[in-house]
Amino acid sequence: MSEEKHLYLVDGSSYIFRAYHRLPPLTNQHGEPVGAVYGYTTMLWKLVDQLNAEDGPTHMAVILDAGSHTFRNDLYDQYKAHRPPPPEDLVPQFPMIRDATRAFSLPCLEEDGVEADDIIATYAKEALKEGWKVTIVSSDKDLMQLIEPGLDLYDTMNDRKLGREHVLEKFGVEPDKLGDVLALMGDSSDNIPGVPGIGPKTASKLIIEYGDVEAVLAAAPEMKKSKMRDNLIEHAENARLSRILVTLKEDCELPEPLEDFALKGIPEDPLKAFLQHHGFKSLLTRLGAADAAPERAQHSVEADGAETGDEPPVDRSAYETVTDEAALDRWIADARHSGYVAVDTETDSLESVTARLVGVSLATAPGKACYIPLGHGGGDLLGENPDQVPLDTALAKLKALFEDPAVLKIGQNLKYDIGVLAQHDIRIAPLDDTIVMSFDLEAGLHGHGMDEIAELFLGHTCLKFKDMVGTGKKKIEFSEVPLDRATEYAGEDADVTLRLWKRLKPRLSADRVTRVYELVDRPLVPVIAGMECAGIKVDREELARLSAEFAEQMDVTEGEIHDIAGEKFTIGSPKQLGEILFDKMGLKGGRKGKSGVWSTDVNEMERLARDGEPIAQKILDWRQLSKLKSTYTDALQAQINPKTGRVHTSYSLTGAQTGRLASTEPNLQNIPIRTEIGRQIRHAFVAEPGNVILAADYSQIELRLAAHMADVPQLKTAFEAGEDIHNRTAEELFGAVNRETRGRAKTVNFAILYGISRWGLAGRLEISPDEAQEIIDRYFERFPGISRYITDTLTMARETGFTETLFGRKTHFPRLKSKTQHERQGSERAAINAPIQGTSADIIKRAMARMGPALDKAGLGSVKMLLQVHDELVFELPEKDVESATSVIRDVMASAAEPLVKISVPLGVDIGTGPSWGAAH
Template identity: 70%
Template structure:
């Protein structure tokens, strides 16, 4: 096997570790948050690499000091960078000790930056024919990418090659240094050429080939400001080119063969962990002792909420100061304020930031007076604020923290700002405490901070007197908005440390967190809707409703309000004398769907027609009428909003409008999907997992017959019919299908009897026979119920915890209900995790195949919907199928194949 060298940017790891955890101390009372974070990150990296195509050689590279040859070349280089936080500096040598404790080479060299040392080792290894991976997402290191060398971005779990560089910067790696020289770098104080950003720099290099050619052609550039800036700052550009050029020819501090991986001997690591008092990591190593160390320390006490201390930022100097604070802190909480809950239609009104507990500000950008004659308050322009915030929001070394960040990502993206990297406190809470409470900011603040947030209605009012946020006076707006950012930062400091301690890192980092920008882009894209078709259906449904209403009244012998349960109950059970009715506590007759289906099954024609009337009325009011109002007048599309932290099993939910509840089992319901169409020249692809929950049940319960059937493509319901009834026909297959799904939902013999139309004894006999033929299912159910009774939660294959507190309920009904939920939750939750992973990988996979025009529009349970040029259907179908079929890998390797059914058409109805 060829040698594969991994070079870890240790300096980048340090700052990521420091800003991911709140202030902690070790057993000696010394600062240790960065040490703890760095140790867990390096451990995870080594574990992940060991399970994948592990490295043959590896080293961690650090900056030796802040002064290098670049400071001699330009004394202002990195001059604006603040010194490291006082509590971080003493952790630097301990972090080096942590690397050595893993028996991994730790390399640094005076006069060179870590990037230069990495470049020297990378070039030397490539010259020997080795493969090289640099563990970093630093744009400067992207210059090194060539065949045989890539970057591994562990924060976003992706590989960066030449294609990703072209996608991000518009030029290949060999031209990236010229682009960086032109655009400069405000963080490192590389001057560049004023007025030249990334896009302009890329265009210039694309056109002229390199920096010197650009400068030579400056006189002929048509844009006057750009031309003059290039002429005036040519020397600065040339110096910038040398500042960003990586040194790659210095002698190596340690020979390549000394970087060989020998595994991680436990004893040096154990001694280090015991000295630091990292009890949870000792447990992971398998060596925790009763007196090893105290529990991990808690975040230091935080200041009280003092709203008058929040700052309203209305001038550039103040904004610059806050941005500098954010860079110095390395992490910043951010929140946007708008004039509408619909982020596609909303106007950005202001932005709030928080850099430390109690230290927050509000930057108004579109506030006006409350009234026609009121004067707008003094505030910075949207262009100024976003122009200054863009480098901060896009800087890979600064963590951005949000609460339900999807909304904010969309607002920023609408204005050309791509926020990365990020954490979302709503998702942190969701992945830690699903089932234990809501995950909105107000709920989390009460639960974790004992703080009641200012209510929106307090500042904007309610009812007819309500105003939009852009009309709120700045003092009140600042208290409300800055508090949001302050609360978000404090919640992050409480929740983020729990991820590793409570085994939630995997689902957060591999499933939920990377999904946020994917969903944001889907919501922005929306799906085209044929208004005329919806109007036609509304009219047709309206006629059908009138016809059914007349028939119901004729059968009843009287006119009444069919939509009134009270009037309908009286007609059915008193006027018509139908038997078996039951009254509720209010004394009114029950007319719910169960009761009406019972009556219909007993031959009451009126009950069937009332059910049809209800369905038609719901389809008209909820979909064909309402969807017309949801069409965005600017895009002609419907932009549904996905909730990422509502369904306890991890599933996404769709609202405003809800596109996941459009009925598809009835012909009339399917017709609504025909109104969802592709744009001109495009088609829709519907890709749907086939029987994914049954496949997962076969894997998770380890059922040989089911696993073999799925591997061979056998019809699973026919197999069950053979096992239970000894023969396969339409009736036995239908009954087997009902049983297959019912068992996975923990159905009782009473419930199965009702579904199959048989008595309880027969239903119980079928359940017993099912467990006899598939004992793995019975074992899985028993083990799952035992787990939820003992721990109060069950888990998916990806480690998502699904808490079911009702398992400790006071009544038998509560406890049995929790048990039924527990049986299906791991299966349904794993299914949700898998389709989320497919969604996260879909964009990069399509882009890598040259299919950047394919857009993912909708996720509906086990189905994904795409819009794409018709000419790309074959190529896209192959990528979509492979991405979905392999979505669980490499984290989970299933014993059964995942089947994907794909349809193509001009509208959603025909595609599905």
């Protein structure tokens, strides 16, 4: 440890809110909320470890806010007045967070009447007087005022020190002038008024020219006449008040002497007791005391039965760069000896279909990882490429490993790597995917990307890709990153993936999600990768024709809107549109947002349209045309892959919490199905010459599943007899079947399954809430099984925190017990639908996984599955194979649930074919 004294002052409040918002709601075995406590503990531990190892601080303290009322509120009663109170489930965690700090034997300071920033400022100045170095752990702009020689800030989010240069670059002034800039520009988050119309750049220019706030205000009357000059004169007192509010108090009482902040390492006993009390098992493992803690925090803070052993800490410098065949052979032999290996690819693109392979990383044990560069160099024409194993040689050796059935390949979002390696005729099998494991364990609680789950399950922050390649004009390709840095980044990806697998794999059984992982999701990973690689052909000329047609229709509709309004205006501008509708035309029922601008969202336009306002429907029509033109007919032309001539969507197995696949870049699941415009767009998706498109769609699968899961005899009988289910519902509800009652029955059938409220149904049917309630009551009277299903589902969800599909897929709803009404009701509606929609998703996933083998067995290997859109699968196949393929596809889809689940109603499948996707319907 350095003899020079170096004080670290941690802005604990920022840590608390970061921890709260980055983690899902978690509870310990005592039923206490501990999400923020767990996150705060891991962040603080990481900081203490890192600083002890790297920077040698000698003294440290954590500073917290004691309460919301300070001397600034006495000066200005609106100071921070509009800030909402802390979330209800965070409040009881504040005392536990103080306990966590003290468990590390760190001082935890707070004082009534002042803010944490004031205490930090006081201690910082005192330490500087004593000749100490000071680092404030925060990126708060208010604390940047304190920067001077010997004092800097440490931004842990971006792992960087902030000094004088940062303030100059960001605000254009020296740190000691920053308070003047902040006073002029104000701060909406703290409700500091400042001077209207003056932002950071203007404030900086004024302070540079005049020196400080008082000098600016004194000079204002002589300034050139402008709105800024008028505002400076009119709001001078607010500027002076703001200068006082942003000034940090540097003469607070010191609750503890500086010397009491001396770092003495982390004592094991108090920290162990704290972690045991809350059941933070992975942190106890880190402390070396896992066997003493059988409990675990609920909702997956830890993993029962996940024996990770004495894992070494992540050490990026320990990873090996493999540049010769002998080393590569050694790693492959090690992988075969282990029986598993974590795999990750580095490329030059996010599109797996065309991405160039730059390197491959492997990990065979925690802390034991390597990077095999395959395409580095070439950034500098005069430079030499680094030593690398020849690409063909390396790929031949890796192909043998990746296709070895005796070695399990582990990846994070492995479908991408499968797509990349498929370009080189390499197949990955067998496999495990940590992103899918995390999703199957904890859908609805958090995201499942590596950065997030590494923080959550390992307490580790991964290197960021942008830190390797830079941003903006200075951005480079990964192939140009020096090998030592590339090895740190790529090796960490493989190492962290393996560590995550060791945590998550045992939990599949412990949390009873093995069935959905092994029999639904894991088999789908290579299938999805294959569909992404296959892509689908689109007719560029047809898209261009549709774009021109939509543009013409938009022009006509725009003219009609302007005629009704009596003047021209920008329809796409919510501000201008609101002024036309509610100020000029005087339409009734408008509402303004906090900014004072009229709302013109879709709900408002649909309300006006129901009220018979012609302009509202025209606006809705114009918006739909605009959206479809920009999102599809224009964008799809740009998304045609120049290498394949096809469009390749990207599917996410973790994008929808119910288990449905999500489609992006482009999103092919949001093309309107039942509108003529949507059908026109689908006609642009075409088959290659000699082929046709086949579309296979489950018929009313969610209603069929509802009939089975809720045990509704009338609906079961109707489905078994092949009746029109909406006709049956119309007969039950309204006593007659005609076009109007069937349409209303169809709306009711689906709305009830989505947990709709009386007001929601009233809006859809354009009736009063009382009439809607009568329909809901009548529906439950005719179909009591649906009512029981809803009651039972919500009861179980409230007790366990999650719902389950017939295949065991869990969807978590942490806000079900929220005291905020709209959060609670939204969760209730989602919970009612999740078992049904999730089971539907599980069934079509099982059909997709079985489809390839079934077609191959029938000698139909030329039939390619291209798209999945909710309940529909889209294929491309030779015309001669239509009859045979139709039979196989129908059988696979109809029996997809079996033998795992037996559905008591038949699963109907509608199949059509044609030269385009649109024609196949």
